[in-house]
Amino acid sequence: MRNILTVVLALAIVSLFSVLPAQAEDTSFAKVERGHHLVDAGDCVACHTDAKGKPFAGGRPIETPFGVIYSPNITPDRETGIGAWSDEDFYRAMHNGVRPNGARLYPAFPYPYFTKMTRDDVMAVRAYLKTLPAEKNARKQPDLTWPLNHRVFMRGWDMMFFKPGTFHPNADMSAEWNRGAYLVEGPGHCGACHTPKNELGADKNSEALHGGIVQNWFAPKIAGNMRDGTGAWSIDDVVAYLKTGRNKSSGAAGPMAEVVADSTSKLPDADLRAIATYIKDADGGPDKTPPPLAQDDKMMVAGQAIYADSCAACHQADGKGVPGMFPPLVHNANAQQRDPTTVVRVILQGARTVATGARPTPFAMPPFDWKLTDQQIAAVANYVRNSWGNAAPPVPPDKVKDLRDTLGKKLNDGS
Amino acid sequence: MGSTLALDRAQARSISGEVPWQPDEANKPDIVQPGPSEFFTPDEGQFVDAAVSRLIPKDDLGPGAREAGVTTFLDRQLAGPYGKGSTWYMQGPWAKGTPTQGYQERRAPAELYRAAVKAIDDHCKEKYSGKTFSALTPDQQDDVLKGVESGDVTLKDVDGKTFFTLLLQNTTEGFFSDPIYGGNRDMAGWKLIGFPGARYDYRPYVKKHNQKLGLAPVGIKGRPKWTPS
Amino acid sequence: MASSAKKLPSVDVVLVGFGWTAAILGQELTDAGLNVLALERGGWRDTSTDFAVTFAQDELRYYYRQALFEEMARETLTFRNDPGQTALPMRHLGSFLPATGVGGASIHWNGQNWRFLPSDFVAKTHNTQRYGALPEGMTIQDWGVTYDELEPHYDKFEYLCGISGKAGNIKGQIQPGGNPFEGARAREYPNPPLDMVYAPTLFEAAARETGHKPFPCPAANMSRPYTNPLGVQLGPCTYCGFCEKFGCGNYSKSSAQTTIHPVLLRKKNFELRTECNVLKVLKDSDGKRATGVVYIDAQGNELEQPAEMVILCGFAHHNPHLMMLSDIGKRYDPQTGEGVIGKNYAYQIVSGVDLFFDDKIMNPFVGAGALGVGIDEYNGDNFDHTGLGFIGGGYLACWQTNGRPIEYHPVPKDTPKWGGKWKAAVAKNYLTSASISTHGAMMSHRNNYLDLDPTYRNAYGQPLLRLTFDYTDNEHKMSDYLTERATDIAKAMKAREIHAKPRTGHYDIVPYQTTHNTGGAMMGADPKSSAVNRYLQSWDLHNLFVMGTSVYPQNPGYNPTGTVGALTYWAAEAIKTQYLKNPGPLVQA
Secondary structure, eight states, X not given: OHHHXXXXXXXXXXXXXXXXXXXXXTSHHHHHHHHHHHHHHHTHHHHTBOTTXXXXXXXXXXXXXXXXXXXXXXXXXXXXXXXXXXXXXHHHHHHHOBOTXXXXXOTTSOHHHHTXXXXXXXXXXXXXXXXXXXXXOOOOOOEEOTTTTSTTHHHHHHHHHOOOOOOOOOTTSOHHHHHHHHHHHTTTOTHHHHSOBOTTSOBOGGGTTSOEEETTEEEOOOSSOTTTSSTTSOHHHHHHHHXXXXXXXXXXXXXXXXXXXXXGGGSOHHXXXXXXHHHHHSOOOOOOOOOOOOTTSHHHHHHHHHIIIIIHHHHOTTSOOBTTTBXXXXXXXGGGOSSOHHHHHHHHHOEEOOOOSSSOOOOEEOOOTTTSOHHHHHHHHHHHHHSTTOOOOXXXXXXXXXXXXXXXXXXXXXX | OOOOOTTOTTOOEEXXXXXXXXXXXXXXXXXXXXXXXXXXXXXXXXXXXXXXXXXXXXXXXXXXXXXXXXXXXXXXXHHSHHHHTTTSOOOSOOOOOOGGGOOOOSSOHHHHHHHHHHHHHHHHHHHTTTOOGGGSOHHHHHHHHHHHHHTOSOBTTBOHHHHHHHHHHHHHHHHHSOGGGSOSGGGXXXXXXXXXXXXXXXXXXXXXXTOOOOOOOBBTTBOGGGSOO | OOOOSEEOOOEEEEEESOSHHHHHHHHHHHHTTOOEEEEOSSOOXXXXXXXXXXXXXOHIIIIISOTTBOOTTTSOEEEESSTTSOXXXXXXXXXXXXXXXXXXXXXXXXXXXXXXXXXXXGHHHHHHHHHOSOOTTBOOOOOSSOHHHHHHHHHHHHHHHTOBOOOSEETTEEOTTSOTTSOOBSSOOSBOOOOOOHHHHHHHHHHHHTTOOOEEOOBSBOSSOEEOTTSOEEOOOOOBSOOTTSOOTTSOBOOHHHHTHHHHTTOTTXXXXXXEEEEEEEEOTTSSSEEEEEEEETTSOEEEEEEEEEXXXXXXXXXXXXXXXXXXXXXXXXXXTXXXXXXXXXXXXXXXXXXXXXXXXXXXXXXXXXXEEEEOTTSTTSSOOTTTSOOOOEEEEEEOOOOOTTTOOOOOTTOOSSSHHHHHHHHHHSTTEEEEEEEEOBOOBTTOEXXXXXEEEOTTSOEEXXXXXXXXHHHHHHHHHHHHHHHHHHHHTOOSXXXXXXXXXXXXXXXXXXOOOBOSSOBXXXXXXXXXXXXXXXXXOTTEEEOGGGGOSSBOSSOSHHHHHHHHHHHHHHIIIIITTSOSOSSOO
């Protein structure tokens, strides 16, 4: 009896995944609209559009720890896009990570997440993509380190790390939670950045949403921890962040700026609330932070002087910032991550909060790389990470030097 | 999108659709590097050292212009775009003009300094038995400077009053500008008066009426306390 | 007349210059659905790239090396006091500091934001009625628009900016703590006044003691975080003391960048081209309509930009200069008194009183551009001028804007200009001094005018603008009167010594005074005596409008920016509600 009830509940929940109830979605307009919404949720346009190219026509270089992959053209062009693919071809690409000719796709295309999408949703995405103008842009070969430059090796990778399978709702949780789980684990593929990876670039599943390094940024933990996760944000705070690009604690900058601009700012409030519900409930593991650095630690003393002279004009002497403009640093989760890459990078190169229609002012923090030495940046990073009740592992000056060198190299080779 | 910096004036740009921005871009200042003279010859350097020592002397209150590195400051300024008058209108024809019409000197600052320093040294050699300005006593130096300032001392082919106005202005700049430009060494100028330097947040002090604040000066490149020790 | 330059696709509106008036018009006219193009001769400028908190505090670079200001090598003017003299080039900046680049002077102004008095707009009628005939050669005129007509537009500009202040007259009710002389306003300022530092509070007490009604000066420096009606956010001012002549590093001074750009630049029907210098406005063969502009880009290409409307949004004297170079309107001839283009150039006459204390610590470096207390008893016609020998006036204020040491190192009268005694005086007085400023009006005069120089050329080979200008008796008498009133209040502040510094002698283009240049394309009710009508529309070419202080027939005793903003919104409304529906002259000549 309980099993039957579970199945009935699960079916009822699954049916909520459509924007419209299953029986009313047979009109192709509704299907295309649903597909459009899912493409917004999946932020397909971001990876599948090159800086100087046409939307969805591919060619954007995606950096991975193993080299560069160029996104393919997913417009309906028959020669250089996916115009010649069948429905089944498209579903197998999304669900199984294989091309029509059986060749493996690289997980820079997050098929381990898209596999969770229902077949109806995948077909809706296909229906929307078919409405795009066909653009000519031939696929560029990836530039990967051996042996990954041979796609056949992806078979082994898939065997070890990938199990295709549609999302199963959790009958113990609410419909809203399950909707959030579907969006986050499926089209939203948040874990592609926010989940740490093993040496072969696969998700560490037991640490889902615990934060991860991506392209020399640290995408923070977004599970529900108070100190370094989303625990201190209300549902409304999360929704405001995703919808407008900022809330009273933070502004989306770096790679997340693009996600807000192209994806989350376009989602309906109900979906944003669902995402917020799910991630705030996610288990971010126990808090293993050491106690904060002592106030009289030489790093803290120097950091305090730098902060008062250089940072207080925006972030305020008491660290409380100006909500909605200059993020408060007091109890700032992003500033207290176990990995300080984002804090150090923002100090080195500056950062700009995304502009959205609702919040158009693009406040920009300027770069400090020319003004402060590695030691000084480490000092002020330590100060910010360990003051006002904050606590985070110390930042050594070498960490700053490494990131400065890495970023410097990137600028020198014109990328 | 390309650089947002307005440094490169060679390119007209079209901007539409968003406020342009790139990470790690800033029209940051040109920081003077220590090193040998880039403009002044040794003789000129000696003159300038001596002259600025009279304009802002070392005394009980603290270092003067020379100790504060004003000669280095002037050297770098004259070696750069300022010395060339690169943003000034330097087309002819040339005429003397009324005092209210301002600088009508044909020479840009670097050339003017070069010509004036030589002319003043020549004047000193003539008047003080072959001694250049830097070899005179402080009182004699003051006499010479006052004469140049008032026009009582006529210099060959150089408008002494215009030169003196520039020298005094530049010396003040060198004494009080941010140390990144080579002068105001150890923030000596700022310490003399109690100016806290390149700060940007005085909100905690707005309502502290009639109170000594005791804020240590800080430059654009910081102060000693910024470095962990 | 046609141009041989390459012809670009037409736009609905071309804005010449991209300072604040252009940003306001860009925003208003794109909202009306028009395609708007702005051509700016200077480069892109923004907060984090050009005056970030990491390097904005650089007195040498931004003031003395003029990093944000116009380059004389490209464009300047020639100057003489008197028509009998030969005008010579202003070879480097001094008396005034026009900007170049996106945002124009809105980046480096102080933020002192005022409304003119109702009587200012009818200065000629008002003063002749009250005091009789004007002095020989004084050429002031009524503006053709009234304070009441502009009131909602003043309000709109003040709310765009987030002005911090205290209203003195709301709908006719005098408000305690505000300026009791101001024209009636509909509502309070959008933000409360700034917190006050010490020196202005001493002035405030002395002003009250001597029978005046002091008030906090209205400031475009935010007293708290602010979101304006466009949804653009500004941050709170941190009293850094690097305001006028500098860009604001933390988004707390109103400017085109901080009030409009975030919304305007996102619009698909708006484009900005930088490093594009407009050389000439083109007219059709009848000479009744503008057909577009010719401009030269940084690579030296000359291009023709056709447009349905041309709006001159350059700084002050640049607009009449362009009209002269384009042969628009009748050139003013001071001999005959005929013509209007170039007529009625005006400026400001300013003076001050320095105060030196032993026992009061002012901390001058804690400052903001419009931080101060003022009194308005001696402005406009707020007082009886009978027997004084002048008309007009100005406000008195104790400002504390900065303590930047190259510029600010006050010493008592008769201190030597250099040497040990100078150094000692500087050290002794820096922290413990204050000053009272007077900000006097300028009436227009027959021999204060703009025309084209016969000899000198700009970087594009065009004749430089020539400025003929001096103070007259009216200005000196008025300014001396204001200096005396300031001295009265200074005495009541009980300093160790005071030093009154009246403005004497001829107008001198060397020392910095203000950047309040006005006139040359004045507005008015009659095409014979004005260049543009009350909607800032050219009498000659109905699709040409002229913005900025260029249209002022004379200059009242307040900083001009607030009125520039109001007039721009007023003109924008006329364009949107009248001109676009029925293109043609809005006022019958």
